[in-house]
Amino acid sequence: MAVELRKGGRVNLTKIPQLQQVGVGLGWDVNEYGGAQFDLDASAFLLNLKGKTPEDEFFVFYNNLYSPDGSVEHTGDNRTGAGDGDDETLIVDLTKTRSDISEILFVVTIHEAEHRKQNFGQIRNAYIRIFNTENNQEIAKYNLEEEFSYETGIEFGRIYQNDNEWRFVATGRGSGNGLQGFVDKYI
Numbered sequence: 001m002a003v004e005l006r007k008g009g010r011v012n013l014t015k016i017p018q019l020q021q022v023g024v025g026l027g028w029d030v031n032e033y034g035g036a037q038f039d040l041d042a043s044a045f046l047l048n049l050k051g052k053t054p055e056d057e058f059f060v061f062y063n064n065l066y067s068p069d070g071s072v073e074h075t076g077d078n079r080t081g082a083g084d085g086d087d088e089t090l091i092v093d094l095t096k097t098r099s100d101i102s103e104i105l106f107v108v109t110i111h112e113a114e115h116r117k118q119n120f121g122q123i124r125n126a127y128i129r130i131f132n133t134e135n136n137q138e139i140a141k142y143n144l145e146e147e148f149s150y151e152t153g154i155e156f157g158r159i160y161q162n163d164n165e166w167r168f169v170a171t172g173r174g175s176g177n178g179l180q181g182f183v184d185k186y187i
Ligand SMILES: [Ca+2]
Pocket: 039, 040, 041, 042, 077, 078, 079, 080
């Protein structure tokens, strides 16, 4: 049974039977008055206890589709976000995470937001959902119902380890500096 999460809501992934690979689906649509082409990008940062990527390659995005430990895979860039359902997807294998990784952040950012004068005020139907890739069963979904306006990047959620258990938390934290803001903070 899928859980509808609100901001700050959590699910314990370790308690879900036979869950090895977690699909992380991110979706969004662009408002009517989008104008210039809109390209949103999903990325993941695999962090150690210091809150940093241990190596640059633990930043997984459209130009680096796999983390070095093989635990996170980005399945590819979507350039428009058109249509229902997941626009970009990452696959997380929790049995492969390197021992120093304690957290995986999932962010969505607007490509060339500043240049194109775009922000999340022009985005609707944004969500993150997690599912079991084995049977496609949805585990939890978080609709970002907040009105984001000037943000050009948003952390949608994170998977983190606590007492040897993996949990997912819906975060919904905005950032004004797009992907670069997250890169500066976590790499
Ligand atoms: Ca994209």
